[in-house]
Amino acid sequence: xxxxxxxxxxxxxxxxxxxxxxxxxxxxxxxxxxxxxxxxxxxxxxxxxxxxxxxxxxxxxxxxxxxxxxxxxxxxxxxxxxxxxxxxxxxxxxxxxxxxxxxxxxxxxxxxxxxxxxxxxxxxxxxxxxxxxxxxxxxxxxxxxxxxxxxxxxxxxxxxxxxxxxxxxxxxxxxxxxxxxxxxxxxxxxxxxxxxxxxxxxxxxxxxxxxxxxxxxxxxxxxxxxxxxxxxxxxxxxxxxxxxxxxxxx
Amino acid sequence: xxxxxxxxxxxxxxxxxxxxxxxxxxxxxxxxxxxxxxxxxxxxxxxxxxxxxxxxxxxxxxxxxxxxxxxxxxxxxxxxxxxxxxxxxxxxxxxxxxxxxxxxxxxxxxxxxxxxxxxxxxxxxxxxxxxxxxxxxxxxxxxxxxxxxxxxxxxxxxxxxxxxxxxxxxxxxxxxxxxxxxxxxxxxxxxxxxxxxxxxxxxxxxxxxxxxxxxxxxxxxxxxxxxxxxxxxxxxxxxxxxx
Numbered sequence: 102x103x104x105x106x107x108x109x110x111x112x113x114x115x116x117x118x119x120x121x122x123x124x125x126x127x128x129x130x131x132x133x134x135x136x137x138x139x140x141x142x143x144x145x146x147x148x149x150x151x152x153x154x155x156x157x158x159x160x161x162x163x164x165x166x167x168x169x170x171x172x173x174x175x176x177x178x179x180x181x182x183x184x185x186x187x188x189x190x191x192x193x194x195x196x197x198x199x200x201x202x203x204x205x206x207x208x209x210x211x212x213x214x215x216x217x218x219x220x221x222x223x224x225x226x227x228x229x230x231x232x233x234x235x236x237x238x239x240x241x242x243x244x245x246x247x248x249x250x251x252x253x254x255x256x257x258x259x260x261x262x263x264x265x266x267x268x269x270x271x272x273x274x275x276x277x278x279x280x281x282x283x284x285x286x287x288x289x290x291x292x293x294x295x296x297x298x299x300x301x302x303x304x305x306x307x308x309x310x311x312x313x314x315x316x317x318x319x320x321x322x323x324x325x326x327x328x329x330x331x332x333x334x335x336x337x338x339x340x341x342x343x344x345x346x347x348x349x350x351x
Numbered sequence: 352x353x354x355x356x357x358x359x360x361x362x363x364x365x366x367x368x369x370x371x372x373x374x375x376x377x378x379x380x381x382x383x384x385x386x387x388x389x390x391x392x393x394x395x396x397x398x399x400x401x402x403x404x405x406x407x408x409x410x411x412x413x414x415x416x417x418x419x420x421x422x423x424x425x426x427x428x429x430x431x432x433x434x435x436x437x438x439x440x441x442x443x444x445x446x447x448x449x450x451x452x453x454x455x456x457x458x459x460x461x462x463x464x465x466x467x468x469x470x471x472x473x474x475x476x477x478x479x480x481x482x483x484x485x486x487x488x489x490x491x492x493x494x495x496x497x498x499x500x501x502x503x504x505x506x507x508x509x510x511x512x513x514x515x516x517x518x519x520x521x522x523x524x525x526x527x528x529x530x531x532x533x534x535x536x537x538x539x540x541x542x543x544x545x546x547x548x549x550x551x552x553x554x555x556x557x558x559x560x561x562x563x564x565x566x567x568x569x570x571x572x573x574x575x576x577x578x579x580x581x582x583x584x585x586x587x588x589x590x591x592x593x594x
Binding site for chain 2: 149150151171174175176178179181183185186187189190191192202203205206207255261
């Protein structure tokens with residue numbers, strides 16, 4: 102489980118996050134949604150330690166991550182997998198080397214065992230046989246799937262996903278969402294997804310946090326979204342005519 | 352300026368933290384050594400041959416007097432090549448070739464979140480990305496300078512053979528006359544220091560890149576410019592201290 106308590110983050114004079122508290126349960130897709138500039142990605146980066154919160158604490162399974170130094174964080178980080186918005190695959194490495202990279206650094210497995218794990222992860226994301234390709238040779242959707250394969254290579258307890266559907270067509274977006282959902286349930290992972298894709302929210306949003314101007318504005322599930330009277334959330338969720346029509350039918 | 356210097360020193364300290372796994376870092380050092388050493392051999396060979404030849408012809412032209420022995424030209428060309436042209440000109444060229452590559456590679460990794468990905472995994476990103484480049488530069492640039500000295504002197508010899516300004520015999524006699532091993536030591540000390548400056552300054556510029564493709568280009572340019580300035584400054588300091 103991940104808990105965040107009273108997180109503030111300021112860049113110069115600009116207060117991006119204003120006292121956000123929440124808890125994210127294992128085996129669930131926890132979605133952080135909000136319009137552009139609402140602080141979603143900043144919150145995600147504060148949780149994983151890429152940004153240090155100005156105030157507040159982050160707990161991974163009860164351990165205060167914020168108070169730890171670099172070395173103390175390493176054991177927790179080996180349980181973290183992250184899929185970045187642009188996949189962030191290492192350009193100079195093949196698909197196989199990308200997936201084996203954390204295994205090379207943090208495990209004592211033999212080369213054959215690492216290769217077996219890499220092949221398993223690639224099969225799990227339906228990319229078997231792409232081992233020797235370089236990231237530049239992959240499509241956007243394939244890069245996302247390799248990113249997921251790399252993120253799960255160390256069998257993480259926590260999976261963080263930043264805008265999984267950006268730049269993808271609707272069909273591939275659904276594939277990626279389904280894959281994340283399956284992995285979360287299968288391995289009981291605590292998954293935190295930052296998105297503003299309403300298909301994802303309605304499809305896999307078991308626990309949704311809505312950020313507005315750096316504050317937690319609403320919290321609930323995708324089933325509750327359609328019936329909320331929260332004006333800002335309604336403005337965000339039902340901004341498109343398609344969603345308005347869908348709401349009218351409910 | 353002091354803020355940047357502090358950031359640079361802190362980055363260097365982070366770069367030399369204990370590696371997560373020595374074998375992975377060692378493989379990276381080897382890869383960088385091949386990239387820097389073998390990859391730069393061609394350009395170093397070309398500039399050394401031409402500079403050696405041009406230096407010899409110019410010295411011979413300046414000393415064209417019946418009162419001066421032509422062996423002096425070989426002696427001056429030798430010391431100029433060993434002390435200044437091979438280490439300094441090679442380093443300036445390598446700042447352009449190796450330095451810009453380091454800055455743009457690390458800068459691109461920064462703006463495409465690859466460095467964030469390393470940090471999320473628990474990898475000490477400065478250590479993994481920067482220390483192998485510094486070690487490889489500090490070991491390969493002295494070797495390149497030795498190659499440069501050899502080819503520079505060969506270039507001088509070829510200039511004698513083809514131009515006829517000095518006889519090859521006079522040139523070789525001059526090159527061998529009064530050779531002091533200290534000059535090679537100075538050249539190697541310069542090469543080691545220049546290797547450190549090129550790799551660390553360009554890595555620093557790349558590591559703190561923010562923005563996109565434009566900023567990566569700017570970081571690369573800054574890295575090369577600052578490296579060149581620091582190479583010339585270090586050249587003066589080392590020359591003053593050691594000679």
